[in-house]
Amino acid sequence: xxxxxxxxxxxxxxxxxxxxxxxxxxxxxxxxxxxxxxxxxxxxxxxxxxxxxxxxxxxxxxxxxxxxxxxxxxxxxxxxxxxxxxxxxxxxxxxxxxxxxxxxxxxxxx
Amino acid sequence: xxxxxxxxxxxxxxxxxxxxxxxxxxxxxxxxxxxxxxxxxxxxxxxxxxxxxxxxxxxxxxxxxxxxxxxxxxxxxxxxxxxxxxxxxxxxxxxxxxxx
Amino acid sequence: xxxxxxxxxxxxxxxxxxxxxxxxxxxxxxxxxxxxxxxxxxxxxxxxxxxxxxxxxxxxxxxxxxxxxxxxxxxxxxxxxxxxxxxxxxxxxxxxxxxxxxxxxxxxxxxxxxxxxxxxxxxxxxxxxxxxxxxxxxxxxxxxxxxx
Numbered sequence: 001x002x003x004x005x006x007x008x009x010x011x012x013x014x015x016x017x018x019x020x021x022x023x024x025x026x027x028x029x030x031x032x033x034x035x036x037x038x039x040x041x042x043x044x045x046x047x048x049x050x051x052x053x054x055x056x057x058x059x060x061x062x063x064x065x066x067x068x069x070x071x072x073x074x075x076x077x078x079x080x081x082x083x084x085x086x087x088x089x090x091x092x093x094x095x096x097x098x099x100x101x102x103x104x105x106x107x108x109x110x
Numbered sequence: 111x112x113x114x115x116x117x118x119x120x121x122x123x124x125x126x127x128x129x130x131x132x133x134x135x136x137x138x139x140x141x142x143x144x145x146x147x148x149x150x151x152x153x154x155x156x157x158x159x160x161x162x163x164x165x166x167x168x169x170x171x172x173x174x175x176x177x178x179x180x181x182x183x184x185x186x187x188x189x190x191x192x193x194x195x196x197x198x199x200x201x202x203x204x205x206x207x208x209x210x
Numbered sequence: 211x212x213x214x215x216x217x218x219x220x221x222x223x224x225x226x227x228x229x230x231x232x233x234x235x236x237x238x239x240x241x242x243x244x245x246x247x248x249x250x251x252x253x254x255x256x257x258x259x260x261x262x263x264x265x266x267x268x269x270x271x272x273x274x275x276x277x278x279x280x281x282x283x284x285x286x287x288x289x290x291x292x293x294x295x296x297x298x299x300x301x302x303x304x305x306x307x308x309x310x311x312x313x314x315x316x317x318x319x320x321x322x323x324x325x326x327x328x329x330x331x332x333x334x335x336x337x338x339x340x341x342x343x344x345x346x347x348x349x350x351x352x353x354x355x356x357x358x
Contacts, residue, residue, distance in 0.1 A: 058293035059285060063256055066296045111350060127235065127267050131346040207233070207355040210243075 003031050017099050021055075024102030032100045036091070044088050044097070046075065051101040061106040064094045112203035116142040116210065119154035124209040129157050134164045137199060139191075141170040145177065150185045158185055168199060228353035229260045234269035235357065238288070239279065244272050245287055247358035252290075255297035262301035263294075266345060269358075270308045273337070275320035288320060295324030295336060302337045305345050 003010040003018075005028055011019045016035065018024060029048060033040050040048075050071060054062055062070060064082075072080035085093035094106045113132055119125040125140075125147045132138060140147050147154055148169045158167060162185075171190040181190075191199070200206060232251055236243040255261055265273060272288070279286040291302070302322055309315065322336040340348065349355060 054293075058289050059287055060252065060290045060293055062293070062296065063252070065256075066293075070296060111355075123267060124235075130342055131266070131349060133346050133350055205352060205355060207349065208357050210235075210357050 003028060003035070005031050015099075015105065017105050018102045021102045021104070024052075028102065029100050032102075036096055036099065038089070038096070038100070040100075043079075044100075046079070047071070047085065047088060047093065047097050048101045050074065051097055051103060055101070055103050061094070061098045061103045063106055064092070067094060112137045112139060112199050112206040114139045114141060114206065114208045115144040115147065116208070118143040118146040119157075120146065120152075125154065126157060128207075128209040129161055129165070132161075132165055135166075137166045137168060137203060139168040139170070139196065139199060140188075141173050141196075143173075145169055145173045145179065148174070148184045148188055149179065150183065155185055158188075162187060168195070170196065227259045229262070229351065230254060230354045230356065231262050231264055231349065231352040233264045233266065233349070233355060233357040234272055235267040237268040237271040238277070239282065239284060243358045244269070245285075247356075248287055248290055250356070250358075251294065251299060252297065255294070255299055261297075261299045262303065262348075263299065264303045264305070264345060264348065266305040266308045266342075268308075268312075270304055270312060270314060270319075273302070273304065273319040273322070274314070275318065292320070292322050295322070300324040300326075300334075300336050303340050303345060303348055304337055305342055306339050307342045309339070 001014055001016055002012050010023055010028060013019055016032065018028075018032075030040055033044070038044065051061065051067075054070065064085075068080045068082060068085065071085075078084070085097075089096040098104070098106055111133070113128050113136060115125045115128050115138065117124040121143070125144065128138065146152075147158065148167075149155060167185075167188045168191050169184070169188050171192055174184070174190070189195075232247055234244060234247055238244045251261060251263065273291065274288075277286050277288040294300075304319070309318075316337070316339060319337060323333045324336050325331040326334050
């Protein structure tokens with residue numbers, strides 16, 4: 001499986017995660033979101049951007065409870081609850097948002 | 111605690127490190143290539159000899175036999191055990207630690 | 211006479227968390243041990259257990275600062291140690307003798323910190339330098355020891 005954007009083929013694994021995270025760009029994120037039946041809005045971008053900066057700093061995608069804890073710190077408690085995140089990413093914020101952010105599937109995602 | 115060592119002391123420092131961290135009363139089981147640590151007259155045998163009172167040493171007899179080592183070549187006073195003895199050791203100790 | 215009311219099934223016993231110590235004895239990139247250990251720590255941290263890390267022998271090399279694997283083409287996982295505080299892993303026991311034998315001091319290691327939830331989220335160092343005999347005693351206090 002892969003993503004076709006402006007005539008370029010971007011390789012992804014069988015679950016749709018980009019194999020090379022360095023090729024990621026915002027247009028590609030829109031396309032991946034589309035394949036997840038999600039439309040990107042400011043709230044979703046906030047989470048996706050957060051994940052990218054977290055990965056950039058720690059070289060690991062956060063597990064869900066780490067994500068909610070860290071979001072509470074930077075964005076406040078109303079934007080960090082599990083419910084809020086599942087509204088944005090119904091198939092799991094860690095899984096779906098990571099995929100859109102171009103990160104590997106989170107370790108410890110059970 | 112039961113410590114298991116499965117590497118030759120001439121290849122890695124697993125046995126040496128294990129012996130430095132084991133506490134009085136602990137059991138040490140040498141198995142697989144770890145049984146080479148049971149040889150006497152080597153650069154490694156002094157470590158075991160000096161700890162023979164405060165620690166208890168066990169050696170997997172099947173691994174000794176497979177490598178053609180004779181009882182007479184091994185440090186005196188080590189306990190030879192079989193697979194059943196291994197199980198008994200694990201059961202007898204609350205925790206075990208594998209020095210890989 | 212009425213049937214005695216059936217008592218509801220007992221809820222599953224809540225097991226008390228166990229103390230896990232991951233003992234790291236290998237340098238970071240020559241073998242897969244160090245990375246595997248870190249992955250297992252991350253997975254294990256999802257299951258509310260008490261997790262601590264020990265670094266002895268060549269394991270102390272895992273924490274050196276300034277690691278750069280770009281030319282090697284493999285992932286530099288040393289920054290991930292700094293994320294472990296978020297996972298509730300706040301104890302990194304580093305053995306003094308192992309550092310000394312390798313010419314290392316605490317200054318050669320990267321800083322790893324965590325925010326103490328029980329102390330106003332104050333930032334505290336995760337790394338504790340302990341002697342070899344202290345390390346031996348720490349090992350005795352564990353429920354589960356996993357060596358890598």
